[in-house]
Amino acid sequence: MKANLLTTVVIASTCILAGCNNPEPEQQKNMEQQTPLMTKKATDAPLWLEEVEGEQALTKVNQWNDTTLEKLMADKRYQQYFDAGLEIVNSKDKIPYGTYRGGYVYNFWQDEDNVRGLLRRTTLDEYAKAQPKWENLLSIDNLAALEEKNWVYKGSKCFEGNYDRCLISLSNGGKDSVEIREWDHSSQTFLEEGFTLPEAKTDFNWKDINNLNIATDWGENSLTESGYPYIVKTLQRGQPLAEAKHVFSGEQTDVGVFPFSVKLGEQNLNMLVRARTFYESEYFWLPDDGSEAKQLPLPSKVSVEGVFKGQLVLSLNQQWSPTGSQQTFESGDLASFDLSHWLEKQQIKNLQLLYHPDQRSTVDGVSISANKVVLTLLENVKSNLYLYDFDTKWSHVKLAMPENGSMSVSSVNRDSDIIFVNQESFVAPDTLFKVDVNNLDITEIKSIPARFDASNIVVEQFQASSKDGEKIPYFVVRQKDIKYDGSNPTLQYAYGGFQVSLKPSYSGILGKNWLEQGGVYVLANIRGGGEFGPNWHQAGLKTKRQVIYDDMIAVGEDIIAKKITSPEHLGIMGGSNGGLLMGVMYTQRPDLWNAVVCQVPLLDMLRYHKLLAGASWVGEYGSPDIPNEREFLEKISPLHNIDPKGDYPSILFVTSTKDDRVHPAHARKMAYLLENYGHDFEYYENIDGGHSASANLRETAKRTALEYTFLSQKLMD
Template sequence: MTVTSGNRSVQPLIAPDADPHLWLEEVTGDDALAWVRARNARAEEELVDDTFEALQSDIREILDASDRIPVVSRRGAHLYNFWTDAEHPQGIWRRTTEESYRTDEPEWDVLIDLDELSAAEGVTWVWHGATVLRPRQDGEPWRHALVSLSRGGSDADVTREFDLVERRFVDPEEGGFAKPEGKGSVSWIDADTVYISTDHGEDAVTTSGYPRACRRWRRGTPLQEAETVVSVEPDHMVAAAGHLGTPGFERDIAVRVLGFYDRETLLIDDGGLRRVAVPTDVRVSIHRDLFLFMPRTETTLQGQTFPGGSLVVADIDDFMAGRAELTALFTPDASTSLQDVTATPQCLVLTVMQDVVHRLEAHVRTSQSPTDWRRSPVFEDLTGTLSVAAVDPEESEQVWITSEDHLKPTTLHLGDLSGLLDGGQETHEALKSAPERFDASGLTSVQRFATSDDGTRVPYFLVGPQELLAEGSGAAPRPTMLYGYGGFEISMTPGYLGVVGKTWLESGGVYAVANIRGGGEYGPDWHRAALRENRHLAYEDFAAVAKDLVATGVTTVPQLACRGGSNGGLLTGNMLTQYPELFGAVVIQVPLLDMKRFSHLLAGASWRAEYGDPDTEDWEFIRGFSPYHLLQEGRRYPAVLLTTSTRDDRVHPGHARKMTAALESLGADVRYWENTEGGHGGAASPEQQARLNSFIYRFLQQQLS
C-alpha cells in the first residue's frame, strides 16, 4: 500500500493493520521493560562520558539555583510559593508576608516538605498545586486548602485537604476531603462542600480517559453518595464545575467539554442547569456580573457578528434574558492577536501580540454599564515576553507582571492599575530580578521570516553570535538547534534561555524557534490553518525555516538539528520521516508518532479535534503525517534520539518505543532513553530534568560538532 506524504509516495515499513511492535505498548510489561533497560544502557554507554558529567552539573546548578525568583500567589496576608532546590528536590510549599518578600532574604514558613512526605510514605510525590478557600467573614483565618500530589509526575493524582491553621493534612476519618488517585479534580464551594470529579467506578470515564461526571460532595458524607451536577456522554471529553466566590457576585458554573475546542457552559442555580446560548467554539469566562466571550471563528451573538479571536463582553443577566448589549473590547487583524486576559475588580488587562511581540492594554470600566469602557496602553516601558496575573482579582487593582526575553533574565514587577480609575496613570515597581545564568556577551536575538511552500510568511527567532546573525556577515556557519511545536494554539514566545545558553550558546551554537502554523501566534486562524487535513502546512512551515537557516548561511545541513516534545515530537518525527535530507540530527521527546493508534492510547481521544479520527475516513489524510507509518526501507535517516517517560499517562510511551524498534529494524542511527518517572514532562525532579537534558545536549554536541 502506498501513502502520499507531502509530494512523495511512500511504501510504508509498518502496515496500519499489522503492527509487529504492539507488545511495547504494555507500559510495565516484563518484556517491554527489559527492552527499555537494554536501550537505556546502550544510550548511557554512548552519551555518558567525561563531558556529560560536567554538562549535567551545569544544568543542575541552574535548576537548583537558590537565587531564582520565587513565584508567589497572594492568599490573605500571605504570599504562597512552591520551591525546589538542591536541598529540596521534590520541593516545599511555603509562605511569607509581602513585607518579607520584598527583602533579599525573605523569611519563609514551610507548610509541606514533599521530600519528607515522600520518604515517610515511600512515594515520589510531585507537586500538582494547591487551592485555598477564601474565608466567608472578615477576620476569619485562611484555613482550608486542597493539595494535589502526583505519584512520579503522572497526570493522575491524589487531592488531600490541608489545615493551614493546624498545619496538617485532615484525615478522611475526621471528615477531611480526599480524592482517590486518578485523573479528576476537586474545588471548593464552601468550607464544607466541594465539586469533585474522579475516574473511579463503572463507566466513570470518557474515551479520552477523563471523568464523565462532576458531583457536589458534602463533608462527612460518602463520596459515592455525592449528587451529580453535570455529566457528558462517553465520547465527549470531560465534565467539570466550579464556584465563583467574589462577594456580591457568587455564581456556580458547569462545563461540558465536548471536544478539545468545543464546550457548553452552564449556569447552576436552584432551577438546575441553564446553558449559555453561544456556539460551542466560543470560550466563555465570567468576571463579576460580566460574560467574557472569546470566539474561535466568526460568531453571531444575539444579532451581532464578531470575528474569531475577538473579546466581547456582556451583562450576564441581560444575556441570559436575550436582551444584552455586547461590546467588543478587542478585534484582531492580520498581524495582531489576543493572547491573554487578566481581570481585576474594575479593569481587564489584555496581553496582545503583534508579530510575536507583546504589549499590554487595560480596559477600565467607567460605569456600571457593561458598554462603558476606557482603553489605555499600560506598562509601555516593559519589553520582551510579558505575563500578567492578578494579585487578588476580587479586591485589588494590583497585578504581577513578569518580563523576559531570550537573553534577559526574568524580572518580577508589581503593577498598580488603581490610578486609571480616575483618569490617571498606572504605576509599577520591579520587585525581583533573576541573575544571568550564562555569558550573553557577543550574543543577539533577531526575528526573521521564512516563506512556506504556499507563500505564507512564517516568523522565527534566532539567538546566537552577533557576528553571524548580522545581515550579510559572511561568518562561518554554526551548529544550530531548531525548536518548534505548532499545535493546540500554543504560542512560542521568547523566554530566558538559561539552560540553552549555558549548554549551547556559550559554546558558539545557534538556537532557533519557529512560529509555525498550528500555534497561536496570530490567533485562532493561525491555529486552525493547520488542523486535521491541513496538518502538513505546519510541517512545510518548519521545513521552510530549516531551509532558510541553511540558505542564509546560519548553518549547514550536517550542523542543523531539530528538537520538539509531545505535539512537537510529532513535528520532529515528521521532519525525520518526511524531510530527513534537511537535518544532521533529530530529537523527539514524549512524542505522538503512531497516528493510527493515538486515539486509543491514554488521553489520545481528546485530540481528535486537532488531528482527526483515524478510525474513520480521516485516516486517509492522517496517514500522511503518521511518522510510524512513513518509515521506509532503503531511505537514509539522520541520527535520532527519542526520549519518553514510563509514567507519562498523557502521551503513551509506546509511541516512542515502537518508533525506536522500527528504526532499529531499518538499521538507522537511533538511540533511546526512557525515564522511569516524570510524567509527560519527562522528569519528576531537578535531578531528573538535568539528566534528561544532558542526554539531549550531549547527543547534539556529538552529532553536530
C-alpha cells in the same frame, strides 16, 4: 478562574496532551485489516510495547537506556552540561514565583535540599525584600519519606475568603492522575475529617467551605473515551464519595465535563463546561436551588474568561452573531454581556466588544483583578499589557512596562489589584514586577542574575515564505561574530499545535550549554500555534496539517539559504505535539537535518486515539476512524512512513514511563522499528516525571545534558 479551561485541564502543557486506554471497536478492527500500511509495519511494532510497565516492554526500554546512557555519558561534555544544568536548576537565587492571595504570597520551592519541593508563604512586604522570611507549610520530601511514596506536587486550590483551606493534589511519580487531600495552612496539617479523593484525573470547584462539585472516576463507565470524567456530583463534608449527589452528565464521546465557578459581585456562581471536542464546548450554570443546569447561549468555540463588573467576558475562536443581536464578532475577538440579566431572563443584554485583533496580533492572556481586566497581547510575537475597565463601555490604557521581551501575568486575584508580571527575553534574565493596576504603580521586586554570557549574543527576527506563500516569522539567537559559511551548529525549535504560542524566553541551560558553546538557536513561529490568533491555529487543523510541516521546512531552508547553517550542522527539537512534528520532519525531509531530538512524542497516528488521552485530540489531528482523515494520517504518521532502506539523520527519543498523557509506546514503537531496520537512534525513557519529566530537578539536569551532548556530537563534531 480558568481562563482557557480546556487548555488548563486537558493540555497542559505544554503543552498539551493526556489519558486512558480504550476498547477497540469492530469497525476499526476491520478497517485496520483492510489497510495495507497497517499489515506489515504495524505488526513490526508489537503491541506489548504499549504495556506501560510490562516486563517485556521495560526490559527492552532498559536495554535502550543502557546503550544510550553509556554512549552519551562517556562524552566529557555530558558531565560539563550536567553540572551546569544542575547548578542552574538548584540555584538559590532564582525567583521564588508566587501567587498573592489573602495577604500572603504562596510559593512552591525546589532546590538541592528540597528535591520534591516545599510549599511556603510570606507577607507581601516581606516578599519584596531580597531575602524574605518564609513560613514553611508543607514539605513534599518529608511527606514522601513518611508515607514511602513517590509524591510529586501538582498544585493546590484554596477556598476563597479562607485561603487557609486548600485541596492539595499529589501525583505518584508525576502522572496527571492525582490524589487530593484537604490541607489547613493555619495548623499545617491534613484534616482528619477533610475532603479526600482517590487517585484519578479529577477536577472540582468549591461550592462553599463544606461542599464540592466534583468530576472524577466514579467507577465503571464513568470516564470518556479520552479518559476524563463526564459526570459531575456534589459532595458534602464528611460524606462518602459513593453518596455524592448527581448534578450533571455528559456523554462518553465527550472529551470531558469540568466544574468551575465565577464570581458575580459577592455571589459565587457554580458553572461547568462540557467539552464535546477539544475545541467545541457547552457552558452551563448550576442554580443554587438544585434545579436543572441551564446552558449559556454561547458559540461552541469559545472560552469563558470570567466576570468583571457584571460582564461575562468571552474569548471567541469563531465568528459569532448572537441571536437577537445585530452585532457580529470575529474569531479572535473578546466580547462581553450582562450576566445578571441573563441569569434572570435568559436573554443576552448589553453586548460589548472588548478587543479586536489585527492580522499580526492576538490575546495571549486574560487576567481579572478587583478593578481591572489585564490583557496580555502578542503583537508580532512581542508582548504588551493593557488595562481595561468597564462603565457603560469598555475603555483601556497601555501599561507602561519596560519594553524588553515577553511578559506574562504570573499572579492575579479577583480580591486584589496587586498582580505580578514576569518579563524575559532570549538574552535578558527574568525580572518580576509588582503592579498595582488600580493606581498604575510598577515596582521591580525580583530578578535573577545572568546564567550565561550574553554580551556577544544578538537576536534577530526574520520571515520565511512557506510553500503556499504564507510568511512564517522566526527568531535567530546567535553570537554576533558568526561566519555565514554554513558551518554554525544550529538548533531549530518549534511546536505547531493546539494554539500554543512560542515567545522569546530566557533559558539558562540553553544559554550555557548551547549558545555559549557557539551554537545558534532558532525559534520558529509556525502555523498550528496561537501567535496570530485562532486563524493561525486553525489553518493547520486535521487534513490541513501539512502546512505546519511545510512551515517548519521553510524556516530550515531559509536559514540554510542565509548560510547561517547547513544540513550537516542543523538539528531540530520539539516535544509532545512538537514530538510529532519532529517525527514528521524525520520522515519527510531527512536530508534537511543531521540530528533530531524527539521529546514525549506522538508517532503512531493510526492508534494515537486508543492510547491514554489520545481520543481528546481528534479535534486537532482528525480521526483514524473517518476514511478521508485516516488517509491523511497515514501519509504523515511517522511510524508508518519509515523507509527500511532510507537515509535518515540520528534521532534521540526522550519519554517517560509515568507519562499518562502521551503514551511512551509512541517512542518505543518507533525505536523498535528503527532498530529492526538498522537506522541510527538513541533512546532515553525516564521512569518518573510524567509528561513534563519534572519529578525532580536532578532529572531535569540529566535529561537536558543528554540532549545537548547528543546535539554536540552530531552538529559540532
